[in-house]
Amino acid sequence: MIDVPYILLPHGEGLGLGYASAAAAGLDLPAAVPADEPLTLAPWSRAMVPTGIAIALPPGTEAQVRPRSGLAARHGVTVLNSPGTVDADYRGELKVILVNLSDEPFVIRRGERIAQLVVAPVATVTPVPVASLDATERGEGGFGSTGR
Ligand SMILES: O=c1ccn([C@H]2C[C@H](O)[C@@H](COP(=O)(O)OP(=O)(O)OP(=O)(O)O)O2)c(=O)[nH]1
Numbered sequence: 307m308i309d310v311p312y313i314l315l316p317h318g319e320g321l322g323l324g325y326a327s328a329a330a331a332g333l334d335l336p337a338a339v340p341a342d343e344p345l346t347l348a349p350w351s352r353a354m355v356p357t358g359i360a361i362a363l364p365p366g367t368e369a370q371v372r373p374r375s376g377l378a379a380r381h382g383v384t385v386l387n388s389p390g391t392v393d394a395d396y397r398g399e400l401k402v403i404l405v406n407l408s409d410e411p412f413v414i415r416r417g418e419r420i421a422q423l424v425v426a427p428v429a430t431v432t433p434v435p436v437a438s439l440d441a442t443e444r445g446e447g448g449f450g451s452t453g454r
């Protein structure tokens with residue numbers, strides 16, 4: 307277990323960050339919209355939803371903002387830039403770019419879990435310019451080159 311420090315911003319008071327089950331991969335992210343002002347995501351529209359949370363990821367890690375399957379399956383609501391990337395040096399508020407891919411409006415209430423955050427190790431590399439690349443069996447084949 308790796309400690310990940312987080313703070314609740316003023317508009318995140320009372321919200322939290324946690325796993326929904328013992329071995330869940332993703333920390334659920336809550337919507338930090340005002341309790342008396344739910345956010346309505348119109349059909350085929352998007353919104354950047356505040357979570358009221360800021361984190362300090364350990365160097366060598368990233369966090370991915372992933373959709374919740376229940377919202378996607380039941381309401382057509384997903385994370386537009388999935389998986390969103392949270393850099394280890396980011397100290398701003400975590401935000402979730404939700405999109406409503408359905409014909410029905412979707413209402414987001416305060417504290418509702420809108421996405422999940424998966425923390426993962428990340429390889430940081432040094433890009434090295436070279437004259438040519440080593441040969442492989444695949445070569446330049448891609449995008450279905452091996453068949454269906
Ligand atoms: O779904 C997301 C994606 C990003 N971020 C935050 C954390 C991340 O570290 C920062 C920048 O994200 P990204 O690199 O994807 O965006 P960019 O368009 O490249 O912006 P920047 O120029 O700030 O890197 O925004 C979120 O809160 N939620």
Ligand SMILES: [Mg+2]
């Ligand atoms: Mg970036």
